[in-house]
Amino acid sequence: MAANNAIYPDDKMLNKRQAFAEHVEAFHKDSLIPLKADYSGIVLMSAHQPNFLPYSGVVKKIVLLHAIAEQLRETLHCSVMELFCFADQDFADELYFHKTQLPCVRSKSGTLDLRLSVPREFRKRLMCAVPKPNEGEIEKIKAEIQRWAMESGDSIANQCKYLGLRPPDVAVDTRTVFEIIDRANEMSASMADFNAFFLAYVIEQCGYDTAFARFSQSQQVFNDEIFFLLEHFNQYSRLMAGSQDPPATKPPIPIWYHCRCDGKSDVEIVRSFDPTVITRCRACNATAEFKGDLSSVVQQMLPDISLRAEAMLLAFSGIGVTLYVGGKGGAEYLNRASKVASGLHMQFPIVSIWRPRDVYGGAAQLDAILQLLRVRSKYNLLRNEKTCSATDLSNELEDVLAGLERVISSLDKLKNDIASRRVKGFKEDIAFIVKMQSEINARFKRHEVARDRSLVQNARKTLEVIPSIVDYAVNIGIKATAIQWSDALEANIQFTTDLPLKTNASSDAFFNTIRQLCTGDLFE
Numbered sequence: 001m002a003a004n005n006a007i008y009p010d011d012k013m014l015n016k017r018q019a020f021a022e023h024v025e026a027f028h029k030d031s032l033i034p035l036k037a038d039y040s041g042i043v044l045m046s047a048h049q050p051n052f053l054p055y056s057g058v059v060k061k062i063v064l065l066h067a068i069a070e071q072l073r074e075t076l077h078c079s080v081m082e083l084f085c086f087a088d089q090d091f092a093d094e095l096y097f098h099k100t101q102l103p104c105v106r107s108k109s110g111t112l113d114l115r116l117s118v119p120r121e122f123r124k125r126l127m128c129a130v131p132k133p134n135e136g137e138i139e140k141i142k143a144e145i146q147r148w149a150m151e152s153g154d155s156i157a158n159q160c161k162y163l164g165l166r167p168p169d170v171a172v173d174t175r176t177v178f179e180i181i182d183r184a185n186e187m188s189a190s191m192a193d194f195n196a197f198f199l200a201y202v203i204e205q206c207g208y209d210t211a212f213a214r215f216s217q218s219q220q221v222f223n224d225e226i227f228f229l230l231e232h233f234n235q236y237s238r239l240m241a242g243s244q245d246p247p248a249t250k251p252p253i254p255i256w257y258h259c260r261c262d263g264k265s266d267v268e269i270v271r272s273f274d275p276t277v278i279t280r281c282r283a284c285n286a287t288a289e290f291k292g293d294l295s296s297v298v299q300q301m302l303p304d305i306s307l308r309a310e311a312m313l314l315a316f317s318g319i320g321v322t323l324y325v326g327g328k329g330g331a332e333y334l335n336r337a338s339k340v341a342s343g344l345h346m347q348f349p350i351v352s353i354w355r356p357r358d359v360y361g362g363a364a365q366l367d368a369i370l371q372l373l374r375v376r377s378k379y380n381l382l383r384n385e386k387t388c389s390a391t392d393l394s395n396e397l398e399d400v401l402a403g404l405e406r407v408i409s410s411l412d413k414l415k416n417d418i419a420s421r422r423v424k425g426f427k428e429d430i431a432f433i434v435k436m437q438s439e440i441n442a443r444f445k446r447h448e449v450a451r452d453r454s455l456v457q458n459a460r461k462t463l464e465v466i467p468s469i470v471d472y473a474v475n476i477g478i479k480a481t482a483i484q485w486s487d488a489l490e491a492n493i494q495f496t497t498d499l500p501l502k503t504n505a506s507s508d509a510f511f512n513t514i515r516q517l518c519t520g521d522l523f524e
Contacts (some may be wrong), residue, residue, distance in 0.1 A: 002068060002350055003075050006042050007320040014039065016221060016318045023218035024083075024211050031187055031197045036209040041079030044069050045316065045349070046325040047215070050086045050127060050195035052116055053100040053141075053181075053468045056481075057355045059202060061325045063482050064354045066208045067489045068323060082210045083321075084203075088192035089216040089256070089306040091264065091282075092130045093123040097195070100468040102148055103364035105371050106155065110461030112148050114141055114468075116191065122262075124283040127192040128216045129262035138185050142178050149174055149474060152363035159370035163377060168507035170363050177473040180205075192216075202469060206482040215312075220303035222315040227298045229254050229311055232344060233269065240310065243339040254311035258304035259286055277301070310337045317347040324349040355466075356488075360501035361511025362475035368462040369511075369518050375452045388518045390460045397453040404446050411436060475503045 009017060017039040028035040046061045048054070062084055069080040090097075097118070104112035116137055122130045133141075149172040160167040184197040196212070203210050229236055233253065240251040253267040263283025270276040277290040277297050290297045298305070307315050310333050313324060326334050334351050341348035372388050375381070381396045415433045418426050472481040484501050502508055 002044075002323045003072060005322060005350055006072070006076060006078075007322045007347065007349075008042070008078075009040065009320050013318070013320045017043075017320075019221045020213070020218055020319055023221070024213045026217060027196075027200075027212045027214055030189075030193065031200055031212070033200055033204055033212070035211060037081050037211040038079035039081060041081065042072060042076070042322045043081045043083055043319060044072075044323045044325070045083045045085070045321045047085040047087055047312070048327065049090050049094060049097060050088050050192045050199070051096045051100070052098050052195050053114065053470050054195070054199055055096070055100065055466050056358065056469050056472055057327060057466060058199065059469050059472075059482075060354060060485060061327065062203055062208065062210055063206070063485045064352065064489065065325045066206075066210070067486055068325075068352070082208065083213065084210050085213050085215050085218065086192065086196040087215045088128040088190075088196065089126050089219070089258070089264075091123070092118050092125055092127045092191075094127070097127055098191070100470070101465055102145070102471055103362070103368065103462040103465050103467050104148060104152070105364070105368040105455055105458045105462040106151070107458070110368075110458035111465050111467075112144070114144055116141070118191070124264075125262040126216065126258065126264065128190050128214065130191040132188045132191050132194045133185060135185075138181060142174075142181060145177070145470060145474075146174055149363060152367045155367045156363065156370060159367070159374045162374050163370070168366070168510035169505050170366065170507055171503070171505035172363050172474050173477070173504065174474050176205075176478065177470050199469075202473075202478055205478045207479065215306060217303075219306050219312075219315065222307075222318050223298055223302055225315040225318045226255060226305060226307070227295055228344075228346075229314060230269070230294050230298065235344065236340060239340040239343040240336060243336040251310075252308065254308050254314075256306045256308065257288065257301055258306065259284060259288075261286065264306075309333050310340070313337050313348065314341055314344070314346055317341070320347065321349040324351050326351050326353050328353055328355045354489075357466075357498045358472075358501050359498050359515075360476065360503055361505075361507055361515075362471055362503060364471065365463060366507065366511055366514075368459045369514050371455045372459050372518055373514065375456055378452070379449075390456055390518075393456045394453060397449060397456060401446070401449055401453065404449070472501075475505075476501060477504050480504065 021037070021039055024037060025035060044065050046065050048058045048061065051058060065082050065084070069082045072080050098116040100114050101111040102114065104110065116133050118130055153170050153172060156170055157167045180198055180201045183201055184194050188194040188197050200212050236254065237250050241249065253269060255267055257265040257267050257279040259265050259281035261281060261284045263281040265279035265281040265288065268278045270278055274291060275294055275297065279288045290300045309330070313321065313334070314337060331353060338348050338351070372390060372393060375393060376388050379397070379400065381393055411433050415430050418429050472478070481501065488499050
């Protein structure tokens with residue numbers, strides 16, 4: 001489909017691409033990543049916020065972008081630029097700007113959350129304004145990853161020993177990912193760049209010639225497109241409202257204005273004799289006013305303008321984007337933008353989304369399944385079932401705990417009744433009941449049952465979470481992961497089909513075996 005809808009640049013588009021190229025070159029100069037980009041052919045694009053140690057779906061977007069580019073080069077025999085932009089002009093309080101997740105059945109809720117600190121005064125400001133992490137934070141993050149990897153391996157050995165299984169070889173390599181983290185922190189000047197450089201270095205390891213740019217710098221190139229959207233705002237507004245089901249109220253102006261405090265300002269067009277644009281900052285509440293015709297107003301506001309999500313691809317029509325790889329979470333706004341583009345007779349790229357579920361036996365995944373099997377064996381649960389359902393295990397452990405609670409509660413009631421009557425020898429009777437309660441707790445190990453129930457409840461989240469690319473890097477390898485994703489695309493695998501991946505260890509056969517014992521509600 002992309003080949004049949006390829007957009008080749010005219011002179012005007014080439015000039016705009018050359019202006020945009022300055023900002024691509026700025027990113028590559030700052031990150032010291034070699035740039036190989038030909039702006040004369042087809043442009044394929046994707047974008048995302050600069051997430052902290054991003055989840056795998058962000059990397060998959062770039063892998064899909066590269067796979068399509070390779071096919072188009074063969075089919076059309078022309079240059080194809082693979083462009084990825086970082087939305088570093090978004091608000092810094094976005095959760096995954098400073099948080100990522102690794103699977104960990106032993107952690108609360110089944111995931112190990114890694115976090116960077118964003119100073120309170122920056123949370124309503126631009127991502128690109130937040131200072132980069134200090135050395136102490138970086139070392140703490142690396143120590144948490146190293147501890148997670150080592151404890152996962154130790155836990156696997158312990159569970160296998162309990163179950164009488166031969167422990168599999170688990171090869172967890174943190175060295176490469178730590179080198180990338182250190183390099184990103186050394187080269188960056190802000191937290192947004194630290195996150196962006198990390199992803200760019202991951203892609204560099206894959207061997208791709210992806211071109212990167214920052215939205216905070218590059219969107220000023222689209223002043224003509226921004227003027228067009230503002231000039232036709234009434235029509236834009238009707239189309240945007242009508243594209244939602246049910247139709248929405250009047251949408252906001254499709255641009256933000258960047259305040260001097262590095263906050264983002266909402267924009268309002270006041271229709272009087274001459275159009276007046278008023279902005280109000282969400283961080284410091286400062287207002288600004290711009291008067292004159294719209295063309296003049298846009299020039300006054302540049303370069304401190306960025307586009308709202310729905311308007312971004314509309315403006316990028318200025319450089320002629322043939323295909324855009326989006327994310328599952330952005331499908332709705334991309335659909336709205338497509339309808340608006342049609343109504344305004346603007347070019348809009350083909351949109352492709354790919355986020356299959358990966359299934360692989362990383363250390364944390366092995367640990368989660370073995371914990372389930374250990375709990376099943378320890379309490380002799382699910383005796384008549386061939387497979388191990390986390391939900392059923394949890395329910396049975398709930399019944400065990402409820403039974404213990406009933407016994408303890410009955411003894412408490414008896415103890416209180418004896419205390420209230422105060423008959424001869426009541427203190428000895430109370431002491432005997434307290435001793436019975438202690439023996440019951442010691443014999444049935446209520447705290448262990450409660451802990452095992454938590455592990456069972458955590459297992460589902462551990463096995464379902466879409467983890468940070470760090471999990472793939474340490475268990476599979478960065479380049480090996482990209483190759484396996486690419487191979488799946490070449491095999492024309494369905495975009496919603498689960499992808500079995502091979503790790504860098506010899507434990508895959510072991511994982512496949514124990515996985516068969518834990519189907520139930522975990523791998524559906």
